Amino acid sequence: MTVFLSQIMNGIQNGVIYASLGLAIVLIFRTTGILNFAQGEMALFSTYVTWELTRLGLPVWLAIIVSMTLAFIGGALIERIVIRPFEQSSPLVLVIVTIGLFLAFNALAQLFFGVEAKALPRAYPDRNWLLGGVSLRSDTLVLIAVLAVECLLLWALLQRTKVGLALRAVASNADSARLLGVSAATMLMLGWGLAAALGCLAGALVVPTTSGLTAGSMQGILVFAFAGVALGGFDSPIGAVVGGLIIGIADALTRQYVPALAGIEIIVPFGLILVVLLLRPQGLFGHVKVERV
Amino acid sequence: MSLLEVRTLRAGYGPVEVLRGIDFHVDEGEVVVILGANGSGKTTTLRALSGMVETSGEVEFDGNPIAGARPEHVARAGVAHVPQGRGTVTDLTVEENLRLGAYTRRDKEVGADLERWYAMFPRLAERRQQQAGGMSGGEQQMLAIARAMMARPRLVLLDEPSLGLAPIITQGLFRTLGEMNRDLGTSMLVVEQNATLALAIASRGYVLETGEIVVEGTAADLAGNDDVRKAYLGI
Amino acid sequence: MAERARRQRLIIGTVVGLVVLAYLIWFPQQHAPADVRLWTMAIYFGIAAMGLNLLTGYNGQVSIGHGAFFGIGAYTTAILVSDHGWSLLATLPVAAALAFVVGVAVGIPALRVKGLYLALVTLGLAVVFPDLTKKFVRGVGGTNLVRVPSASLRPPDWMPGGLQPDQWGFYLALVISLGLLFGVWCIVRGRFGRALIAVRDHEAAATTVGVDLARTKVLAFALSALYAGVAGALSVQVTGIANAEKIGTFNLSILFLVAVVIGGTATVFGPLIGGFLVVMIQDRTTQFVADPPFLSGFLSGKEVLSPAIFGIMLIVLMYFLPDGIVGGFRRLLHRIATRRRSTPEPLGASVGS
Numbered sequence: 001m002t003v004f005l006s007q008i009m010n011g012i013q014n015g016v017i018y019a020s021l022g023l024a025i026v027l028i029f030r031t032t033g034i035l036n037f038a039q040g041e042m043a044l045f046s047t048y049v050t051w052e053l054t055r056l057g058l059p060v061w062l063a064i065i066v067s068m069t070l071a072f073i074g075g076a077l078i079e080r081i082v083i084r085p086f087e088q089s090s091p092l093v094l095v096i097v098t099i100g101l102f103l104a105f106n107a108l109a110q111l112f113f114g115v116e117a118k119a120l121p122r123a124y125p126d127r128n129w130l131l132g133g134v135s136l137r138s139d140t141l142v143l144i145a146v147l148a149v150e151c152l153l154l155w156a157l158l159q160r161t162k163v164g165l166a167l168r169a170v171a172s173n174a175d176s177a178r179l180l181g182v183s184a185a186t187m188l189m190l191g192w193g194l195a196a197a198l199g200c201l202a203g204a205l206v207v208p209t210t211s212g213l214t215a216g217s218m219q220g221i222l223v224f225a226f227a228g229v230a231l232g233g234f235d236s237p238i239g240a241v242v243g244g245l246i247i248g249i250a251d252a253l254t255r256q257y258v259p260a261l262a263g264i265e266i267i268v269p270f271g272l273i274l275v276v277l278l279l280r281p282q283g284l285f286g287h288v289k290v291e292r293v
Numbered sequence: 294m295s296l297l298e299v300r301t302l303r304a305g306y307g308p309v310e311v312l313r314g315i316d317f318h319v320d321e322g323e324v325v326v327i328l329g330a331n332g333s334g335k336t337t338t339l340r341a342l343s344g345m346v347e348t349s350g351e352v353e354f355d356g357n358p359i360a361g362a363r364p365e366h367v368a369r370a371g372v373a374h375v376p377q378g379r380g381t382v383t384d385l386t387v388e389e390n391l392r393l394g395a396y397t398r399r400d401k402e403v404g405a406d407l408e409r410w411y412a413m414f415p416r417l418a419e420r421r422q423q424q425a426g427g428m429s430g431g432e433q434q435m436l437a438i439a440r441a442m443m444a445r446p447r448l449v450l451l452d453e454p455s456l457g458l459a460p461i462i463t464q465g466l467f468r469t470l471g472e473m474n475r476d477l478g479t480s481m482l483v484v485e486q487n488a489t490l491a492l493a494i495a496s497r498g499y500v501l502e503t504g505e506i507v508v509e510g511t512a513a514d515l516a517g518n519d520d521v522r523k524a525y526l527g528i
Numbered sequence: 529m530a531e532r533a534r535r536q537r538l539i540i541g542t543v544v545g546l547v548v549l550a551y552l553i554w555f556p557q558q559h560a561p562a563d564v565r566l567w568t569m570a571i572y573f574g575i576a577a578m579g580l581n582l583l584t585g586y587n588g589q590v591s592i593g594h595g596a597f598f599g600i601g602a603y604t605t606a607i608l609v610s611d612h613g614w615s616l617l618a619t620l621p622v623a624a625a626l627a628f629v630v631g632v633a634v635g636i637p638a639l640r641v642k643g644l645y646l647a648l649v650t651l652g653l654a655v656v657f658p659d660l661t662k663k664f665v666r667g668v669g670g671t672n673l674v675r676v677p678s679a680s681l682r683p684p685d686w687m688p689g690g691l692q693p694d695q696w697g698f699y700l701a702l703v704i705s706l707g708l709l710f711g712v713w714c715i716v717r718g719r720f721g722r723a724l725i726a727v728r729d730h731e732a733a734a735t736t737v738g739v740d741l742a743r744t745k746v747l748a749f750a751l752s753a754l755y756a757g758v759a760g761a762l763s764v765q766v767t768g769i770a771n772a773e774k775i776g777t778f779n780l781s782i783l784f785l786v787a788v789v790i791g792g793t794a795t796v797f798g799p800l801i802g803g804f805l806v807v808m809i810q811d812r813t814t815q816f817v818a819d820p821p822f823l824s825g826f827l828s829g830k831e832v833l834s835p836a837i838f839g840i841m842l843i844v845l846m847y848f849l850p851d852g853i854v855g856g857f858r859r860l861l862h863r864i865a866t867r868r869r870s871t872p873e874p875l876g877a878s879v880g881s
Contacts, residue, residue: 035644037782085847092590093850096789096842099782103839111833162396169382169393176380179343180444181368181397223655223778230648263663270652277641277649287384 002133007256008249009134014224015248016143017209020202021218021225022232022240023150024195029234030158031167031191034083034094038101039199040222042078044215045105046071046196047203048113051120051213060123064204068197075196076189083192084185110215117212123204139209146205147241150198154237167191224248224269231273233286242284246272294356296321296480297342297448302350302360304334304341311337313504314350319448324474324481326491326512328525329501335484336377338501339450342482343367343374355447369397373446377453379437383426387417390425390436394443403443410439413469431462438466442473451483455490463487467494488525492516500525533865552702561694566811568694568766571701572759574803577787578705578712579755584785585793586721587748588728589638593650595780596657597627597753599772601760603661606674606770616680620704620761627757628750635749639742654781658772667770674770681765697765704762705800708755713796715751724748725794756784790845792852801853813837 021040028036036042046067053063078101086097127138158164169177170187178184206221207213225240228247232239247269254261254268261267282288295318304312311334319325329335341348344364352360359367368374373394382390391410395403411418414435420428425436434454441449451470455463471494473479485491492498492512500508500521508521515521556564576598583589601623608614608622634653641649661672668675683689683696691699715721723744726734735741764770774780783806791802813834849856 035647082843086850089846089850092584092785092789092793093846095590096786096846099786100839100842100846103835103842107833107836107839111836162392165385165389165393166396168389169385172384173380173382175345175364176376176382177393178364179345179368179374179376179380180393180440181365182393183363183365219778223651226648226651230645234644264656264659266656266659270649270656273652274637274641274649277645278637281640281642281645283645 003256005132005134007252009136009140011249011252012144012245013137013140013248014251015228015245016140016147017202017206017221017244018224018228018247019147019241019244020143020150020206021199021221022229022244023147023154023237024198024202025225025229026234026237026240027154027195027198028191029229030237031171031195032079032083032188033171034091034098035234036101036195037095037098037222038105039195040218040225041102041105041109042071042075042196043199043203044218045109046074046200047120047207047213047217048109048118050200050204051118052113054121060121060204064123064201067204068200071196071200072193074193076193078196079189079192080185084188087188106215115215117214120204120207120213122208139205143205146201150201151237151241158237163187163190227269227273229283231276231283233283235287236283236285239283239285295319296323296355297482298351298353299342300351302338302341302348302352304337304346304348304350306346311504312341312348315501315504315506317499317506317509319480319482321447322474322478322480323497324470324483324495326488326495326498326515327482327484327501328486328488328491328498328515328521329484330486330524332503333501334504335486335501336452339374339376339452339482339484342372342450368444371444371447372450373441373444373448374450375437375441375452375454377456379430379433381425381428381433381436383424385425386422387425387428387436388421390440391417391443394440397444406443406445410442414439430457431459431466434458434462434466435469438469438473442477442479446479448480448482451481453485454483455485455487463490467491470494486525488515488521553699556695556698561692564694564698565766566807568698568701569763570804570807571698571705571800572762572766572803573784573787573807574800575701575705575708575762576756576759576784577791577799577803577806578708579752579759580784581752581788581791581793581795581799582712582715582724582755583748583752585788585795585798586716586724586728587745589745589748590643590647590785591650591749591752592647592778592781592785593634593653594752594756594784595775595777596653597631597756598760598763598780598784599657599661599770599775600627600630600753601757602764602770602775603665603674603760603772604757605761605764606676607665609676609680609764610674615684616676616761616765617684617700620758623757623761624754627760628754631750631753632746634753635746636742638749639745651778651781654778658777661772665772672772676764676768678768681768693765697762700765701762704758708758709796709800716796720744720747786842790842790849790852792854792856795852795854798852798854805853809841810834810838813841 021043024043025036025039028034028039049070050063050067053066054060058066082101083097086094124138124142129136158168166177166182167187167190169182170184174184203218207217210217224247225244228244229240231246232243250269250272251265254265276284297319299318300316301314302312303310303314327335327338337346340346342352344362344367348361350360352358354370354372357370359370382393385393391407392403395406411421416432417436417439425433428436454466458466467490470481474481474494483491483495492515495512497511498515499506500515508515508518555567576594580591580594583591604623604626605616605619608619609616638646658672665672665674667673681693683691687696723734723739726737726739727741727744731741760775763775787802787806788799790805791800792798817834851859
């Protein structure tokens with residue numbers, strides 16, 4: 001039983017990592033309708049900035065706050081300069097543009113910060129508890145707490161504030177929103193800025209738990225983050241979290257209990273997504289677009 | 294001084310000029326109709342006023358020049374545009390659409406206004422938490438109008454409100470518009486192909502043909518004009 | 529009038545095509561094997577892009593997993609040649625058939641999964657493939673790398689001309705690509721092509737005119753997989769190996785999609801041009817950074833920059849040529865053609881009110 005619970009714990013540990021990046025992906029999708037392939041690399045770049053700030057002597061928590069602010073500004077600028085010119089383009093063109101961003105950010109991160117792994121310290125004490133034979137790390141608790149707060153704030157922002165309403169309106173029908181006085185340009189920049197800040201936070205919390213900050217840190221996470229988002233539904237923040245957790249847990253349980261799939265455990269999370277999508281094409285928590293033809 | 298004063302308005306899409314320099318005005322409290330067939334430039338006129346297309350010329354709203362201003366600014370100045378096809382924000386609920394209408398307002402009476410419009414359009418009240426995209430054309434039109442009114446605009450621009458609606462619905466629609474104009478004093482600029490109902494609630498009208506105004510006069514004048522009757526009143 | 533213009537275009541197109549063909553035939557005789565191999569890579573990249581274009585450009589199903597089909601073709605060929613002594617040429621139909629079958633298997637569940645979700649499920653394919661090969665393939669030293677004997681890279685005995693392996697690979701890829709190009713051309717002109725497009729643009733309407741939705745979509749998947757499989761098989765001749773880390777991945781699948789879009793989605797020649805560009809630009813930016821003609825103090829040795837340059841070029845390219853190269857070319861032709869006409873088009877019907 002403890003083995004089972006340990007594996008669940010492992011799965012949750014990984015799952016919250018996927019979920020935190022997934023949340024940023026969902027936010028950009030919800031507010032601009034774009035799937036941002038560069039999300040992981042933008043988060044990577046911000047994490048390097050965080051590291052640089054700690055190297056300059058800032059305490060970790062302050063470094064994170066400063067770099068989140070910089071990420072917010074950077075994200076808004078990227079929307080204005082790189083994405084805005086393509087606002088009338090087809091989705092495929094936008095995919096290529098975000099791929100271009102992906103390549104550029106990854107390379108620039110390596111350029112500015114070098115290729116050796118960097119050690120990024122944690123913003124909180126590193127502790128380990130034993131609960132009925134199951135090991136519980138402070139990393140996981142902090143990530144879960146942060147995720148929960150992010151989800152709550154995001155939900156409140158999108159569903160309960162005027163700005164959130166404007167963000168969703170612009171994503172759904174920018175022309176109508178503008179005719180009602182909403183500055184679509186500002187909303188788009190806001191969406192990207194917030195997502196960039198979320199990604200920065202994700203990176204700063206996740207990377208200390210790995211063996212070091214390198215250029216490849218985010219790529220594996222990105223794929224699983226996308227998977228979690230697909231499972232949960234692209235337009236649902238809760239979906240990103242639940243999806244990420246399910247992916248993490250499914251992966252961990254498969255490794256433990258299905259030795260026949262050793263080496264190809266990755267089939268299970270993706271297989272799971274396929275099954276869910278076959279039954280519910282909009283993901284677990286996604287919304288179906290209701291349209292009268 | 295008119296509420297809306299337009300002089301030599303030109304507008305187009307890229308190299309194609311649709312409006313060739315038109316003049317018209319809307320006085321406070323009036324309902325003015327612009328009649329025209331497909332391709333005449335009716336929709337472009339409204340889009341030009343709202344800043345959705347390139348324009349040149351003079352447009353003054355309440356004495357302030359707004360020609361070429363961005364749609365957000367025009368809306369904030371007090372002009373509400375109900376676009377062709379309703380412009381419903383389909384992913385939001387009915388209530389969210391209405392609240393979006395009040396986006397530019399900072400006062401505390403938004404809730405009271407919501408209730409008032411629900412009272413006027415009970416069908417909307419029934420569906421307040423439903424996704425707006427699932428409603429019928431007539432219901433979406435009611436929503437679009439109520440949403441525009443939520444901004445407490447001085448002037449409402451309506452682009453072919455009868456388009457795609459059954460005759461019975463359209464009659465009710467124009468009756469409502471007439472009531473709103475009488476009771477609230479909201480000025481309206483209505484663009485229509487189907488002239489009869491529009492002229493019934495209007496005080497004045499213009500006829501637009503290939504980007505130029507060819508006839509103007511009171512509603513009675515237009516309704517009595519033989520050419521207008523043949524072309525637009527189906528007589 | 530229009531008929532004469534069409535015939536003019538056909539004649540010009542044929543002349544240009546023949547000139548290009550002549551150049552390509554002459555090319556391997558005069559260039560170093562490394563260059564020839566690079567161009568062969570460009571050709572099979574174009575083949576994979578052609579297939580993906582059928583699925584994504586003409587049929588609207590976005591896949592970022594075609595690296596997996598490419599890998600299936602590559603491994604089929606590599607294993608049959610190295611473990612079972614087949615000749616490389618003989619493996620091509622098998623690789624194609626196997627990729628086709630897997631394409632059907634993927635296409636069926638894809639019927640229910642739409643848009644972005646489909647893109648991500650196909651991503652799963654690309655991610656799973658390397659792991660699958662690690663588990664089931666016994667390659668060099670127990671890894672998933674399969675190496676074919678260099679003898680198998682040589683042209684078959686019945687082939688005249690004393691060709692070197694790199695030249696043989698080039699001509700083989702060229703001939704196959706021309707055949708597959710013709711295949712795409714026929715499909716696009718025929719009923720199936722119209723069905724593909726109808727399904728892409730409006731599924732509900734397509735069914736009302738009798739298009740079998742399932743058959744169309746699954747066949748599109750299968751054909752695109754076949755093309756990618758053939759490309760993968762050809763890659764074995766060029767690289768001498770099948771290596772899932774390089775070919776079954778997310779990155780390769782994305783590059784195929786990039787090739788489709790920058791060449792011009794839903795065009796016949798676009799993917800070939802796109803494939804060529806992707807391979808060449810990647811190669812050139814790498815070389816440029818390794819040995820830059822300017823800014824050498826800043827640039828040289830910074831190999832990491834070449835993906836950045838590639839990425840930025842993609843963005844710039846998309847801005848100026850959103851329809852891809854072929855799309856942009858068509859617009860240019862149209863602009864030239866309309867400027868010839870001296871009378872302006874009458875207003876009215878074409879302009880909304």
